[in-house]
Amino acid sequence: MIGFPTSFLWGAATSAYQIEGSPLADGAGASIWHRFSREPGRVVGGATGDSACDHYRRYREDIALMAWLGINAYRFSVAWARVVPDGNGTLNPKGLGFYDRLVDALLAQGIEPMLTLYHWDLPAALEDRGGWLNPDSAKWFGDYAQVLFQALDDRVRLWLTLNEPWVSAVLGYLTGTHAPGRRGLREAALAAHHLLLAHAEAVTAYRAVGRHRIGIALNLEPQYAASAQAEDVEAAARRHIYVNRWFLDPILLGRYPAEIPQLFGADWPRRALQRAGLIRAPIDFLGVNYYSRALVVDDPSGRPARGRLVKRRDAQLTAMGWEIFPQGLTEMLLWIRREYGELPVYITENGAACNDPLPERGRVLDPGRARFLGRHLIAAQEALGRGVDLRGYFAWSLLDNFEWAYGYSKRFGLIHVDFATQRRTPKMSARFYRNLICRGGANL
Numbered sequence: 470m471i472g473f474p475t476s477f478l479w480g481a482a483t484s485a486y487q488i489e490g491s492p493l494a495d496g497a498g499a500s501i502w503h504r505f506s507r508e509p510g511r512v513v514g515g516a517t518g519d520s521a522c523d524h525y526r527r528y529r530e531d532i533a534l535m536a537w538l539g540i541n542a543y544r545f546s547v548a549w550a551r552v553v554p555d556g557n558g559t560l561n562p563k564g565l566g567f568y569d570r571l572v573d574a575l576l577a578q579g580i581e582p583m584l585t586l587y588h589w590d591l592p593a594a595l596e597d598r599g600g601w602l603n604p605d606s607a608k609w610f611g612d613y614a615q616v617l618f619q620a621l622d623d624r625v626r627l628w629l630t631l632n633e634p635w636v637s638a639v640l641g642y643l644t645g646t647h648a649p650g651r652r653g654l655r656e657a658a659l660a661a662h663h664l665l666l667a668h669a670e671a672v673t674a675y676r677a678v679g680r681h682r683i684g685i686a687l688n689l690e691p692q693y694a695a696s697a698q699a700e701d702v703e704a705a706a707r708r709h710i711y712v713n714r715w716f717l718d719p720i721l722l723g724r725y726p727a728e729i730p731q732l733f734g735a736d737w738p739r740r741a742l743q744r745a746g747l748i749r750a751p752i753d754f755l756g757v758n759y760y761s762r763a764l765v766v767d768d769p770s771g772r773p774a775r776g777r778l779v780k781r782r783d784a785q786l787t788a789m790g791w792e793i794f795p796q797g798l799t800e801m802l803l804w805i806r807r808e809y810g811e812l813p814v815y816i817t818e819n820g821a822a823c824n825d826p827l828p829e830r831g832r833v834l835d836p837g838r839a840r841f842l843g844r845h846l847i848a849a850q851e852a853l854g855r856g857v858d859l860r861g862y863f864a865w866s867l868l869d870n871f872e873w874a875y876g877y878s879k880r881f882g883l884i885h886v887d888f889a890t891q892r893r894t895p896k897m898s899a900r901f902y903r904n905l906i907c908r909g910g911a912n913l
């Protein structure tokens with residue numbers, strides 16, 4: 470088995486709303502998640518990101534933990550409304566100042582920053598103007614991206630435009646389980662289109678001023694038919710278009726899959742697509758967020774892909790109910806290379822929610838998470854050995870944090886957070902990852 474290159478990035482990932490807390494501090498504007506989490510019934514236990522991991526104030530302590538962990542890269546996101554409180558207009562120097570200090574503190578520890586411009590926390594003021602349904606949203610995002618490029622491109626060398634725009638569009642505009650909580654197939658398709666245009670707007674803007682590399686992080690999930698029945702095989706194929714190709718094709722090929730308008734039917738916003746046209750702005754690398762595979766059966770009532778997810782009776786599941794399926798990562802990485810050609814790839818998220826025990830004598834025994842990381846790194850190594858240009862791996866997540874609609878009920882962290890005291894306790898999986906990084910991934 471081929472080893473990991475010495476240049477490989479061994480990282481951990483987080484996002485602003487999930488860890489920072491202090492959402493309105495120092496002139497920051499509210500985000501759609503600040504609002505959404507306050508709506509009754511939206512988040513388990515009525516939790517909000519008001520405190521989260523208090524990272525906005527404890528970032529130096531957390532960077533010391535990153536140094537202890539031995540990671541050489543850290544993926545974080547910028548809260549748009551901290552930097553531009555009304556989303557499109559006046560800059561908030563104090564908000565930008567936090568990220569300026571964060572980047573400097575990371576670099577001082579030899580940790581490479583990977584900056585995600587948007588990880589779901591749209592400024593609420595822009596939602597009041599239609600949010601991602603407004604055709605102006607792409608320009609709003611491009612303007613915001615420019616601010617960060619100007620301020621941080623002298624030190625940030627890895628940029629991501631969006632995190633998982635499929636989740637933003639589907640959970641935010643179709644299922645309504647994420648902010649802004651809207652429910653409509655047409656709205657989801659329109660939001661997705663504007664997110665894609667926003668991505669292209671930022672990449673195009675970066676080409677004019679940026680000196681380094683920019684990409685996007687997509688949630689990609691291999692779709693397997695639950696049986697050899699033709700209807701299940703066809704349902705898995707439809708979901709593959711819906712979950713994976715809907716975004717990959719426009720970003721990398723400059724066109725939607727031909728099947729997408731058929732899946733959405735009358736809800737596909739044809740006029741919007743003709744008016745705007747798809748901008749294929751070549752990216753420097755692709756971020757792959759991999760968690761599991763989907764097992765699909767035909768479901769004529771399921772909109773838009775007419776497929777329903779099932780679980781094998783003997784499947785090993787994480788605390789999210791997601792099947793542990795490391796080989797799906799290898800297959801997804803190989804498929805991307807076959808389908809879209811040579812493109813540098815980073816695994817920008819991979820990790821597991823586990824029912825961790827409470828800390829005991831300063832230890833948290835989470836062997837399941839350590840095993841999950843090890844098996845997925847072996848799968849990544851397999852892809853490397855078969856020619857995938859894999860440049861790095863970011864464990865999700867550095868810290869237990871706010872898991873969106875699940876609130877604090879699901880823990881993904883390598884480091885346990887006691888949200889009442891904000892005490893951090895590295896878990897067994899953190900020690901496993903630390904030792905692995907020390908060995909450069911050898912002897913997995």
Ligand SMILES: OC[C@H]1NNC[C@@H](O)[C@@H]1O
Nearest residue numbers: 484633758818865872881
């Ligand atoms: O569900 C785990 C993670 N998935 N990707 C996006 C992150 O914000 C989530 O916490």
